[in-house]
Amino acid sequence: MSDAPHPMIQSEFDLIQTYFAALGPHREDVDLGVGDDCALLRPPPNRLLAQTQDTLAEGVHFAVGADPEALGHKALAVNLSDLAAMGAEPAWFSLGLTLPQADTAWVAAFAHGMAVLARAHGVRLVGGDTTRGPRSISIHAQGFVAAGRELRRSRARPGDLVYVSGTLGDAALGLMQQQGEWDGGAQHAALAERLHRPEPRVLLGRRLGGVAHAAIDLSDGLAADLGHICTASGVGARFELGRLPLSAAGRAYLAVTGDWMPFIAGGDDYELCFTLDPALEREAAAICRAAGCVCRHVGEVVAGDGVHCIAPDGAELSLARGGYEHFSG
Amino acid sequence: MSDAPHPMIQSEFDLIQTYFAALGPHREDVDLGVGDDCALLRPPPNRLLAQTQDTLAEGVHFAVGADPEALGHKALAVNLSDLAAMGAEPAWFSLGLTLPQADTAWVAAFAHGMAVLARAHGVRLVGGDTTRGPRSISIHAQGFVAAGRELRRSRARPGDLVYVSGTLGDAALGLMQQQGEWDGGAQHAALAERLHRPEPRVLLGRRLGGVAHAAIDLSDGLAADLGHICTASGVGARFELGRLPLSAAGRAYLAVTGDWMPFIAGGDDYELCFTLDPALEREAAAICRAAGCVCRHVGEVVAGDGVHCIAPDGAELSLARGGYEHFSG
Numbered sequence: 001m002s003d004a005p006h007p008m009i010q011s012e013f014d015l016i017q018t019y020f021a022a023l024g025p026h027r028e029d030v031d032l033g034v035g036d037d038c039a040l041l042r043p044p045p046n047r048l049l050a051q052t053q054d055t056l057a058e059g060v061h062f063a064v065g066a067d068p069e070a071l072g073h074k075a076l077a078v079n080l081s082d083l084a085a086m087g088a089e090p091a092w093f094s095l096g097l098t099l100p101q102a103d104t105a106w107v108a109a110f111a112h113g114m115a116v117l118a119r120a121h122g123v124r125l126v127g128g129d130t131t132r133g134p135r136s137i138s139i140h141a142q143g144f145v146a147a148g149r150e151l152r153r154s155r156a157r158p159g160d161l162v163y164v165s166g167t168l169g170d171a172a173l174g175l176m177q178q179q180g181e182w183d184g185g186a187q188h189a190a191l192a193e194r195l196h197r198p199e200p201r202v203l204l205g206r207r208l209g210g211v212a213h214a215a216i217d218l219s220d221g222l223a224a225d226l227g228h229i230c231t232a233s234g235v236g237a238r239f240e241l242g243r244l245p246l247s248a249a250g251r252a253y254l255a256v257t258g259d260w261m262p263f264i265a266g267g268d269d270y271e272l273c274f275t276l277d278p279a280l281e282r283e284a285a286a287i288c289r290a291a292g293c294v295c296r297h298v299g300e301v302v303a304g305d306g307v308h309c310i311a312p313d314g315a316e317l318s319l320a321r322g323g324y325e326h327f328s329g
Numbered sequence: 330m331s332d333a334p335h336p337m338i339q340s341e342f343d344l345i346q347t348y349f350a351a352l353g354p355h356r357e358d359v360d361l362g363v364g365d366d367c368a369l370l371r372p373p374p375n376r377l378l379a380q381t382q383d384t385l386a387e388g389v390h391f392a393v394g395a396d397p398e399a400l401g402h403k404a405l406a407v408n409l410s411d412l413a414a415m416g417a418e419p420a421w422f423s424l425g426l427t428l429p430q431a432d433t434a435w436v437a438a439f440a441h442g443m444a445v446l447a448r449a450h451g452v453r454l455v456g457g458d459t460t461r462g463p464r465s466i467s468i469h470a471q472g473f474v475a476a477g478r479e480l481r482r483s484r485a486r487p488g489d490l491v492y493v494s495g496t497l498g499d500a501a502l503g504l505m506q507q508q509g510e511w512d513g514g515a516q517h518a519a520l521a522e523r524l525h526r527p528e529p530r531v532l533l534g535r536r537l538g539g540v541a542h543a544a545i546d547l548s549d550g551l552a553a554d555l556g557h558i559c560t561a562s563g564v565g566a567r568f569e570l571g572r573l574p575l576s577a578a579g580r581a582y583l584a585v586t587g588d589w590m591p592f593i594a595g596g597d598d599y600e601l602c603f604t605l606d607p608a609l610e611r612e613a614a615a616i617c618r619a620a621g622c623v624c625r626h627v628g629e630v631v632a633g634d635g636v637h638c639i640a641p642d643g644a645e646l647s648l649a650r651g652g653y654e655h656f657s658g
Binding site (some may be wrong): 031032035036037038039040041042043045048049050051052053054055057058059060061082083085086088094095096098126127128129131132133134136138140143145147150151152153154215216217232 | 360361364365366367368369370371372374377378379380381382383384385386387388389390411412414415417423424425427455456457458460461462463465467469472474476479480481482483544545546561
C-alpha cells in the first residue's frame with residue numbers, strides 16, 4: 001500500500017520478526033531462515049536426516065495459565081527428546097504457534113524459554129507460522145545421524161538388557177501434585193521441574209548410537225514405550241519393579257501409597273529406554289557417565305511378545321493401564 | 330503388558346497405522362517413515378532443502394463442519410504452494426493432527442483427500458502425531474531445489490514486470506458465498522472449489538526457478554503479498570486494476586458491486602505472484618503454457634517502497650486494508 005501500514009495489520013509479522021526471527025544460534029547450514037515462503041537448508045552429505053513433529057495442546061498437554069517460559073522450553077524439549085531417542089544431533093526446528101490473541105508478554109516469555117534450550121543444544125529456528133486459535137504448539141525438529149548409528153525401535157534382540165536413564169515417575173507425580181492429588185512436600189519444586197522443564201537426553205542418545213540396539217524416549221510411560229520397542233522388534237520384554245530407578249520424591253510416594261503406577265505408566269519423563277547386548281554393558285556405563293546421567297538395568301528382552309512386569313516377590317503383575325493415551329479418556 | 334491390549338488404549342495408534350502409515354507414494358529416499366521416534370530421510374546431494382510449516386485451525390481457516398476430504402486436500406495444498414513459491418520439487422511432509430475425538434469416518438475422508446493430492450505431487454507422509462484437542466492441522470512440507478534456482482522474495486529489481494498466475498479473488502468470493510454475503514449463481518460450484526480445493530502451482534514454480542527474480546504465493550491477497558516481496562527486496566511496486574485477471578465469477582461480482590477488494594486483498598487464492606526481467610517475457614510465457622496455466626502481467630517493480638494500486642483512470646488508489654491478517658480481527 002502507498003499508505004503507512006495499518007498498525008493492526010502489522011501485528012502478526014511484528015510478533016514473528018521480533019521474537020522468532022533469530023531464535024537459536026547462527027548456523028552455517030541455514031541458507032535462508034524465517035521470513036520467506038520456505039526455509040532453505042544445507043543438510044550435510046552422507047548423514048541421515050532425522051526429523052520428528054510433536055504437538056502440545058492447552059488442556060491436554062498443559063494447563064490453562066501454564067507458565068509460558070516453561071512451555072517454550074518443554075515444547076522444544078519433547079521434540080529434542082525424539083531426536084535423542086534416534087541418536088541424532090539436533091540442528092533445526094520449525095514452530096507452528098496457535099494463540100487466542102497476540103499477547104506480547106506471553107510470546108516474549110515463551111520465546112525466551114525456547115531460546116535458552118535452543119542455544120544449549122545448538123538448534124536454530126528456521127520457520128513456521130503464527131495462527132489465531134485455541135492455544136497449541138506444534139514443533140517440527142530435525143537433526144543428523146550417520147547411517148548405522150541410528151537408534152531404531154525395531155532392533156531389540158532377545159537377550160538384550162533393558163536400561164532406563166534417570167529416574168521414573170517424577171513428571172507423573174508432578175502432575176498429581178499440580179492437580180492437588182499428592183503433596184510432594186520437600187520435593188515439591190523438584191517434581192514441578194521434572195514435569196514442566198524436562199531435559200532431553202540428547203548427549204546420551206548420540207553416544208549410544210552404534211552401541212545400543214534399540215531406543216525410545218519415555219513419553220507414555222515405561223510399560224507402553226517398552227511395548228512399542230517390543231512390537232517394532234517382534235520380541236517381548238520383562239522388567240522388575242525392584243530395579244526401577246526412583247527419585248527421593250518417588251520413594252516417598254511409594255512408601256506412603258504402595259502405588260507403582262506412576263513409575264510404570266506415568267508419562268512425560270523424557271528419559272531414554274534402550275536395549276543393549278550384555279557384552280557392551282561396561283561400554284554403556286562409561287557412555288552414561290560421560291553423558292552425565294545414571295542409567296539403570298531394569299530388565300531383559302525375551303523371545304515372544306508383550307511387556308511383563310515382575311513384582312519384588314517374583315510374581316508377574318497384570319496391568320490394566322499401559323500408559324497415557326490421547327484418545328482413551 | 331502381558332494382558333491383551335485394552336481396546337481404547339490402541340485407538341490412537343490404530344488411527345495412525347490405518348490411515349497415515351502409508352500415505353503418498355513409495356520413495357527410495359525415505360529410509361524410515363511413520364512409526365519410530367523420528368523419520369530417517371536421505372536428502373539428495375547438492376540440492377537445497379526447502380521447507381515450510383502451515384497450520385489450519387477450525388473457526389479461523391475453515392468452518393466447523395467443513396468437509397474433511399476437502400480439508401485433507403487443502404491442508405497439504407497450502408504447504409505445497411509454499412514449496413511452489415520457492416521453486417522447489419516437493420518430497421516429504423509431516424502431519425500434526427489435533428482432533429476433538431477419534432472419529433474414524435472423519436479421519437478416513439481427511440486422509441483420502443490428502444492422499445490423492447500427495448500422490449499427484451509425489452510427496453510421502455513421513456511422520457507427525459495425533460493429539461486430542463480443538464481441531465487443527467499443522468503440516469510441515471519439504472522439497473528440493475538446486476542452488477541458484479530458488480525463488481526468493483528478496484530478489485525483485487526495479488524494472489521487473491509483476492506477474493500473477495490464474496485468476497484472483499475467487500477464494501474470497503467463495504468465502505463470501507459460504508457466509509451468505511454473495512450469491513455466485515451459475516459459478517457457485519467453481520467458487521466453492523477455489524476456496525476449498527486450491528491447486529498449488531508446483532510445476533509453474535519449479536519451471537520459473539532460475540528465470541523469475543522473486544516469487545511468493547498469494548495467501549494473504551495480492552497487495553499484501555506483493556508488499557512482502559517489496560519489503561524483502563527493498564523496492565516498491567505498482568499494479569493496475571485493469572490488468573488483474575478475473576474469472577467469470579469475479580467479473581460478475583465486479584459488475585454488480587464495483588468492489589475491487591476481493592481481487593486486491595482477498596486471501597487463499599494460492600496463485601503465484603512473480604517478478605521478471607522484461608527481456609525474459611517470451612521465455613516466461615512459454616513456461617506458463619507448459620505448466621498449463623495462464624499468467625498475466627499486472628504491474629511493475631519500481632524504485633522506492635510500498636505497493637501502489639492504479640485505477641483504470643490512471644489515479645493511484647489508497648487502500649486501508651492490505652489483506653487478511655490473523656491478529657487484526
